[in-house]
Amino acid sequence: MTQDLTVGVPNSESGSESSTVLSVSIADPYVLLRMTDGSIRLLVGDPLTCTVSVYTPPSFETSKKFVSACTLYHDKGPEPWLRKTSTDAWLSTGISEAIDGADGAPHDQGDIYCVVCYESGALEILDVPNFNCVFSGEKFMSGNPLLVDAFMREPAKDIEVTNRSSEEVTGQGRKESTQNMKVVELAMQRWAGQHSRPFLFGILSDGTILCYHAYLYEGAESNSRVEDSASVQNSGGLSSISASRLRNLRFVRVPLDTYAREETPSGSPCQRITIFKNIGGHQGLFLSGSRPAWFMVFRERLRVHPQLCDGCIVAFTVLHNVNCNHGLIYVTSQGILKICQLPSVSSYDNYWPVQKIPLKGTPHQVTYFAEKNLYPLIVSVPVSKPLNQVLSSLVDQEVGHQVENHNLGSDEQHRTYTVDEYEVRILEPEKSGGPWQTKATIPMQSSENALTVRVVTLLNTITKENETLLAIGTAYVQGEDVAARGRVLLFSVGKNTDNPQNLVSEVYSKELKGAISALASLQGHLLIASGPKIILHNWTGTELNGIAFFDAPPLYVVSLNIVKNFILLGDIHKSIYFLSWKEQGSQLSLLAKDFGSLDCFATEFLIDGSTLSLIVSDDQKNIQIFYYAPKMSESWKGQKLLSRAEFHVGAHVTKFLRLQMLSTSSDRSGAAQGSDKTNRFALLFGTLDGSIGCIAPLDELTFRRLQSLQRKLVDAVPHVAGLNPRSFRQFHTNGKAHRPGPDSIVDCELLCNYEMLPLEEQLEIANQIGTTRSQILSNLTDLSLGTSFL
Numbered sequence: 142m143t144q145d146l147t148v149g150v151p152n153s154e155s156g157s158e159s160s161t162v163l164s165v166s167i168a169d170p171y172v173l174l175r176m177t178d179g180s181i182r183l184l185v186g187d188p189l190t191c192t193v194s195v196y197t198p199p200s201f202e203t204s205k206k207f208v209s210a211c212t213l214y215h216d217k218g219p220e221p222w223l224r225k226t227s228t229d230a231w232l233s234t235g236i237s238e239a240i241d242g243a244d245g246a247p248h249d250q251g252d253i254y255c256v257v258c259y260e261s262g263a264l265e266i267l268d269v270p271n272f273n274c275v276f277s278g279e280k281f282m283s284g285n286p287l288l289v290d291a292f293m294r295e296p297a298k299d300i301e302v303t304n305r306s307s308e309e310v311t312g313q314g315r316k317e318s319t320q321n322m323k324v325v326e327l328a329m330q331r332w333a334g335q336h337s338r339p340f341l342f343g344i345l346s347d348g349t350i351l352c353y354h355a356y357l358y359e360g361a362e363s364n365s366r367v368e369d370s371a372s373v374q375n376s377g378g379l380s381s382i383s384a385s386r387l388r389n390l391r392f393v394r395v396p397l398d399t400y401a402r403e404e405t406p407s408g409s410p411c412q413r414i415t416i417f418k419n420i421g422g423h424q425g426l427f428l429s430g431s432r433p434a435w436f437m438v439f440r441e442r443l444r445v446h447p448q449l450c451d452g453c454i455v456a457f458t459v460l461h462n463v464n465c466n467h468g469l470i471y472v473t474s475q476g477i478l479k480i481c482q483l484p485s486v487s488s489y490d491n492y493w494p495v496q497k498i499p500l501k502g503t504p505h506q507v508t509y510f511a512e513k514n515l516y517p518l519i520v521s522v523p524v525s526k527p528l529n530q531v532l533s534s535l536v537d538q539e540v541g542h543q544v545e546n547h548n549l550g551s552d553e554q555h556r557t558y559t560v561d562e563y564e565v566r567i568l569e570p571e572k573s574g575g576p577w578q579t580k581a582t583i584p585m586q587s588s589e590n591a592l593t594v595r596v597v598t599l600l601n602t603i604t605k606e607n608e609t610l611l612a613i614g615t616a617y618v619q620g621e622d623v624a625a626r627g628r629v630l631l632f633s634v635g636k637n638t639d640n641p642q643n644l645v646s647e648v649y650s651k652e653l654k655g656a657i658s659a660l661a662s663l664q665g666h667l668l669i670a671s672g673p674k675i676i677l678h679n680w681t682g683t684e685l686n687g688i689a690f691f692d693a694p695p696l697y698v699v700s701l702n703i704v705k706n707f708i709l710l711g712d713i714h715k716s717i718y719f720l721s722w723k724e725q726g727s728q729l730s731l732l733a734k735d736f737g738s739l740d741c742f743a744t745e746f747l748i749d750g751s752t753l754s755l756i757v758s759d760d761q762k763n764i765q766i767f768y769y770a771p772k773m774s775e776s777w778k779g780q781k782l783l784s785r786a787e788f789h790v791g792a793h794v795t796k797f798l799r800l801q802m803l804s805t806s807s808d809r810s811g812a813a814q815g816s817d818k819t820n821r822f823a824l825l826f827g828t829l830d831g832s833i834g835c836i837a838p839l840d841e842l843t844f845r846r847l848q849s850l851q852r853k854l855v856d857a858v859p860h861v862a863g864l865n866p867r868s869f870r871q872f873h874t875n876g877k878a879h880r881p882g883p884d885s886i887v888d889c890e891l892l893c894n895y896e897m898l899p900l901e902e903q904l905e906i907a908n909q910i911g912t913t914r915s916q917i918l919s920n921l922t923d924l925s926l927g928t929s930f931l
Contacts, residue, residue: 144192148174148182164326164412168213168253171269179207181257183270198272207260213269214329214339217251222331222339224252226357226390227275258324258343264288266387276387281343282324283900284351288392293360322346322900328414332424332438340443341392342414342426347915348402349896350428352443353392360389396897398445398492402922403431415457421467421483429454429471432926439490446494447929451479486574492833493931498568498577503561510596510611513634515580516568517611519591521561531558534588534619563591565613567634567645581644583613583632591615592627592658599680600665608633608680610648612667614657627657629669629685649685659701663708663722670698675710677722677729691729693718704746707732709755711741717757719769719782733769733782737879745797748822749838754785756824756836758794761873763787764836765882784882787872792828799824800930802837805923823928835928839887843920847887849910850895850917857906858894866891892921 148162160178167173170186172193183196201208216223253269262282265274278288324343331339341353415427425437425444433454435446448454453474460468460480468482487494502520509516565583585591593614598607611634616627631649655672662668667678667685674692678685695712702709708720708729716739719732740760747754747766755767766786771779802821823837839847855867870888872881895903895917907914 146184146193146195148176148184148195164210166211166213168215168269171213171253173211173213173255175208175211179209179260181208181211181255183255185270196270198267200267200272208257209260209323210258210325210327210343212256212327212329214254214256214266215251216254216331216339221251222337222355223254223387223390226355226387227385254329256327256329256341258282258327260323262323264324264343268385273385275385276390278392281351282322282345284349284394284897285899286394286897288353288394290386290388290390292386293388326412326414328416328426330416330426333418334438334441337441340395340438344413347918349918350397350400350402352395352397354395354441355390355392358389358391394897395443396893397436397443400428400432400434400445400447402918411455415459417459417469419461419467420459420469421485423483423489427457427469429457431474433457435489437489442490444489444491446489449929451477484574496574500566505563505591506594508594508596510567510609510634512609514569515634516570516577517594517596518566518568519563519594520566521563521590523559524562525557525559528553528556528558531560560588561590562587563589563615565591565594565611583630583645585615586617588619589615589617589628592656593660595660595662597660597662597667598665599662599667601682602679603682607665608682610634611645612660612662614660614669616656616658624654625656625672626652627655627671628652629657629660629671631685649683651685656697659698661701661703661708663703664706664724666722668701668703668708670695670701670710673697675701675729677727689722689727689729691720691731693731693734699741700744702745704748704753707746707753709744709746711744711757714738714740717741717744717755717767717782719755719767733771733776733780735767735782738877739765742793742795743797743826745799745824747824747836747838748799748820750820752838755782756797758790758797758826760793761789761875762791762793763789763872764794764886765872766886784880786885787882788886788888789870789873790828790834791869792830792832792834794826794828794834797824797826802927803929805926821927823930825930833931835930836886837924837928839924844885844887846910846912846917847892847920848885850906851887851891853906853910854891854894857898857902858891889921889924895921 160176160180162174163177164175165172170188172184172186174182174184176182180201181198183198184193185196186193254275255267255269255272257265257267258281259265262280264278264281266276267274277291279291281288323346325346326342326344328342329339331337338357339355341355343351343353345351411429413428413430415429416425417427418424423437425435428434428436431453433448433451435448437444437446451471451473454471455474456472458470460470465480465482468480470478470480472478483489484494487496500518500520502522505519505521507516507518563585565585566579567581567583568577569580570577591613595612596609597612598609600606601608611632613630613632614627615630616625617623629649629651630647632645633648634645635643653669653671655674657669657671659670660667663677665679666688667680669676669678673695674690675695675698676687677689678687695710695715695718697713698710699713700709700711706722706724708718708722710718710720712718716735716737718734720729721732722729735757739757742758742760744755744757747756753768755769756764757767758764764787765784767782768785769779770776770783773783775781776783799822802823804819821838823835826834826836828834855865860866866888870886872879895906898906903914907917
């Protein structure tokens with residue numbers, strides 16, 4: 142031990158109680174301590190004697206303001222960024238260069254600032270060690286879109302007065318909720334990179350994270366002169382103080398993608414922000430707590446990646462040595478210590494960590510073989526062929542015409558023509574996160590397109606055992622003169638041997654009339670959509686035998702979905718059909734259909750407890766949700782599917798994936814009332830413009846609350862380019878007749894703007910719709926947690 146410091150000196154006024162240290166922030170050679178009595182101390186290190194001395198800033202000894210959070214910020218570098226924002230910026234830079242040049246002094250190490258937030262919610266930036274205020278903002282806690290130095294806002298006094306009076310009128314009920322709110326943690330950091338600017342983070346006691354990005358603001362000349370004279374009078378003629386202020390500094394609020402908020406317990410506040418400069422080549426900060434998250438900085442943009450795998454994380458730090466290069470250590474709340482590295486294969490500059498797998502071809506459809514952890518994938522590769530080969534493959538093999546080559550010149554016959562050749566690749570993901578390996582390839586015949594690949598479970602009628610097989614549906618594309626034909630192929634997937642030939646073996650193949658556009662397994666039978674009809678087959682181990690068919694007017698089946706014995710069928714022009722299969726009498730019967738004409742892109746079942754809905758996306762970028770209600774009079778005795786909701790997504794949805802919703806904190810408490818919530822599924826969907834979205838069911842009460850919030854936000858939020866979300870989300874029909882359905886989908890993209898509003902406006906809006914801010918925020922958090930699949 143080299144030195145013993147007593148920091149918590151008992152104040153003479155407050156009696157004999159000594160205060161203890163709550164939080165600490167280090168910027169060499171200073172250490173900033175925040176005490177339990179709301180004061181701050183500065184420890185100053187002396188590099189010559191290697192000792193530390195305690196220093197209490199004089200401005201804080203006299204003031205009775207209670208500091209709720211503070212941090213040190215080291216403005217590093219040969220060109221400290223904050224210096225550019227002060228009024229005499231050109232002066233100071235000129236002087237420092239001259240001094241450096243003169244006597245070869247060590248280069249400028251930058252300035253150190255102290256950022257302080259008081260109980261009142263005001264923010265100040267002070268320079269260290271003199272503790273002169275260089276920037277101050279009122280109501281930092283409100284989360285206003287801009288933070289401006291209070292010195293610059295002298296003339297706008299009269300506006301604020303009117304606001305205050307209106308607040309008092311609205312009653313005492315609203316004031317109570319903000320009384321106990323305060324800023325519990327601050328952090329300010331400028332990460333490396335070209336043209337980088339500092340970020341300022343604040344965590345409020347209710348778990349809200351405010352993020353601000355500093356920028357340089359050049360005001361008009363005439364404006365600043367007026368304020369100069371005002372500030373001189375205010376500070377009693379001390380123009381030197383006003384000159385050192387960072388008056389060109391402003392902060393703009395940055396929206397954070399959906400991070401999961403958490404209520405900070407009032408008992409023991411712990412520091413949750415850890416800043417890192419290089420973990421696996423990335424920089425940013427780590428947020429510990431019950432819902433930890435990574436905030437990574439890319440090109441001056443923040444990307445938020447929640448880390449849900451280990452639950453609550455109580456401590457985190459960077460580790461960089463020979464055995465763990467640019468890694469990290471963290472401790473979970475169970476007391477488990479983990480030493481980790483970030484996986485290098487993922488790219489984090491995205492909404493979710495993304496890993497790209499090169500295929501060198503065009504993927505068309507992918508499915509997952511869960512038993513063997515394999516991904517069968519339809520891929521097409523363009524191949525150049527001589528023209529006479531292409532022509533001979535277009536001839537109908539049954540009739541066997543000879544190609545009449547004599548009307549083609551000899552040079553034309555050797556001209557090449559590009560055709561897509563299809564194959565089904567079976568990929569295995571690499572455990573270590575390396576590139577995926579192709580375990581097997583199933584080539585298609587010439588001019589045969591693979592249209593669908595599915596993993597099906599079929600009941601072998603002879604051995605009475607279930608077999609899991611890979612089913613492929615194909616079509617021959619041979620021009621319009623030839624009748625359409627297709628093949629259905631069944632493959633069994635063997636043990637993962639090193640020899641790829643043995644991995645998949647064909648167990649059945651049959652040519653059928655019409656293209657095989659969709660396949661599905663239905664209670665051990667195989668349902669095949671071939672051309673305009675769907676046929677149900679049973680499997681004997683060597684043969685598929687048709688046992689039932691449905692010959693409705695579908696022109697071309699785009700998708701088949703199955704839940705229990707219900708079938709949802711989407712057609713290219715005729716909208717959707719809802720069928721059921723009865724084992725007795727083995728028949729497929731039509732329960733109901735949508736009578737409108739609709740060009741389907743994708744269909745799926747949406748399950749919410751015991752409620753079954755049918756969802757369909759179309760070529761006009763809409764989504765519609767239908768339900769089957771045979772007892773309702775408007776369903777024409779159950780023939781017609783009724784509309785439950787409709788919504789304009791603004792992108793072509795080509796695939797829905799049904800996933801069980803994750804449990805959230807509010808569900809666990811309400812689990813005793815009824816287990817209906819456990820059987821809840823959300824749909825993840827992918828679109829043709831490369832976006833990913835999610836549709837999730839809501840209970841009635843939450844829906845009513847969020848819908849009334851949405852109606853308020855249409856008017857309260859400035860929209861992108863002034864475009865109104867209410868008209869944009871209307872069902873687009875492209876001139877066709879359409880009876881509008883109920884408006885029962887809330888748009889979470891609009892609802893996410895609620896958190897970006899200033900605190901007073903959030904309370905005002907919540908008050909207007911008859912609820913509380915915390916209630917709305919907990920609903921939104923539950924939604925983002927329940928659907929955090931990625």
